[in-house]
Amino acid sequence: LLSSYANRLAPVCSQVQLGFRYELRDQRFTIYVMQLLNCSALCLPADHHIHVRVAVLPCVETSRCLFRTCGSSPQDAVQVNEVFGVQISQGALRQKTLRVDVCHMSMSGHEQCLAGAQVSLADVSCSEDRRTRLYNLLNRVYMSDISNKDDEPRT
Amino acid sequence: LLSSYANRLAPVCSQVQLGFRYELRDQRFTIYVMQLLNCSALCLPADHHIHVRVAVLPCVETSRCLFRTCGSSPQDAVQVNEVFGVQISQGALRQKTLRVDVCHMSMSGHEQCLAGAQVSLADVSCSEDRRTRLYNLLNRVYMSDISNKDDEPRT
Numbered sequence: 001l002l003s004s005y006a007n008r009l010a011p012v013c014s015q016v017q018l019g020f021r022y023e024l025r026d027q028r029f030t031i032y033v034m035q036l037l038n039c040s041a042l043c044l045p046a047d048h049h050i051h052v053r054v055a056v057l058p059c060v061e062t063s064r065c066l067f068r069t070c071g072s073s074p075q076d077a078v079q080v081n082e083v084f085g086v087q088i089s090q091g092a093l094r095q096k097t098l099r100v101d102v103c104h105m106s107m108s109g110h111e112q113c114l115a116g117a118q119v120s121l122a123d124v125s126c127s128e129d130r131r132t133r134l135y136n137l138l139n140r141v142y143m144s145d146i147s148n149k150d151d152e153p154r155t
Numbered sequence: 156l157l158s159s160y161a162n163r164l165a166p167v168c169s170q171v172q173l174g175f176r177y178e179l180r181d182q183r184f185t186i187y188v189m190q191l192l193n194c195s196a197l198c199l200p201a202d203h204h205i206h207v208r209v210a211v212l213p214c215v216e217t218s219r220c221l222f223r224t225c226g227s228s229p230q231d232a233v234q235v236n237e238v239f240g241v242q243i244s245q246g247a248l249r250q251k252t253l254r255v256d257v258c259h260m261s262m263s264g265h266e267q268c269l270a271g272a273q274v275s276l277a278d279v280s281c282s283e284d285r286r287t288r289l290y291n292l293l294n295r296v297y298m299s300d301i302s303n304k305d306d307e308p309r310t
Contacts, residue, residue, distance in 0.1 A: 013213075013250045015277060057297045058168075095168045097272075097293040117252075118273035120290040122170060135275040138252040142212045 014041040016052065016100055016117055019132040022093065022124055029056075029086045029093055032130060033069055036078040036102060042114045042139070044074050048104040053113065055099045056086055056121075063087060071105070096121045102137060115139045169196040171207065171255055171272055174287040177248065177279055184211075184241045184248055187285060188224055191233040191257065197269045197294070199229050203259040208268065210254045211241055211276075218242060226260070251276045257292060270294045 019032030033052050044050060049071035059065035067084040088096075101116035115137035125131060174187030188207050199205060204226035214220035222239040243251075256271035270292035280286060 013252075057293055059297075095291065097168075097291045099293070099298075116273075117275055118271075118293060120272055120274075122289045122291045134277045136250065136252045136277045138212055138254070138273060142214075143254075 012038045012041055014038045014115060014137045015134045016137055017132060017134050019130045020124060021130045023128060027087060027089055029088055031084045033080045033082050035080055038076060039074055039078055040076050042102060044104060050074055050102055050104050052080060053101045053103050054084055057097050057099055093124055094122055113140060167193045167196055169193045169270060169292045170289045171292055172287060172289050174285045175279060176285045178283060182242060182244055184243055186239045188235045188237050190235055193231060194229055194233055195231050197257060205229055205257055205259050207235060208256045208258050209239055212252050212254055248279055249277055268295060
């Protein structure tokens with residue numbers, strides 16, 4: 001059915017380690033971008049630096065929702081260790097989805113995203129502790145493969 | 156920065172309730188698509204039925220990875236209650252990402268997806284119990300908004 005996927009199946013998927021904390025008193029949501037693992041599975045073009053783009057969506061005009069880490073030279077494991085904060089009420093936060101993408105800048109200065117994770121914040125915990133987790137990164141190739149399937153009549 | 160988001164911000168986001176179970180003995184991963192909530196936030200065209208498309212990605216040719224629920228008439232809350240199963244080893248499952256999209260069929264018979272959730276299966280539990288959770292659905296409008304930003308040089 002989706003046979004084109006098979007040929008591009010990487011043996012190990014790349015992952016991003018993220019941490020979250022919500023401080024109820026300050027109404028502050030903190031996102032820790034900790035590290036990238038198995039970056040060789042990203043099929044990055046040679047000699048490109050990679051960065052992580054973080055978006056808290058949907059975005060409202062009054063607050064910043066888009067962040068980028070500094071660029072790192074591509075290695076199989078990349079220590080990122082950058083922290084971003086958003087001022088937001090708990091109720092609003094639970095309507096949000098976090099989109100995290102690994103990107104690189106093309107020669108012409110355009111941002112190209114290779115793979116990403118999407119995290120629903122519907123049940124984000126309000127503990128003061130930082131919770132960390134590894135998330136698989138889905139290569140954008142697979143997203144567009146599904147989208148192309150939209151052009152085929154449903155069976 | 157992303158001011159175009161603000162005008163399209165729905166007051167309440169739509170959500171999908173999903174359940175998962177992995178049976179180690181049978182090496183079987185079961186996905187329960189339970190219900191959709193706040194579908195009015197999907198901005199569905201009038202008189203269209205909606206269905207849920209579930210993909211376990213990346214897909215290998217030897218196993219089925221793409222499933223669709225039956226169509227439902229659009230209401231604010233839609234009971235779906237459909238179950239899909241995938242035969243897969245625990246190690247392979249933990250490399251996968253689940254993509255869940257709410258879609259409708261256009262008049263010409265093409266599948267159009269309105270919003271989706273993406274769930275990393277990196278730490279999927281191997282309990283025999285079904286775990287259920289609500290996931291926020293991110294409207295595809297926001298995804299394409301970010302993609303359009305790729306054409307702007309990085310600041």
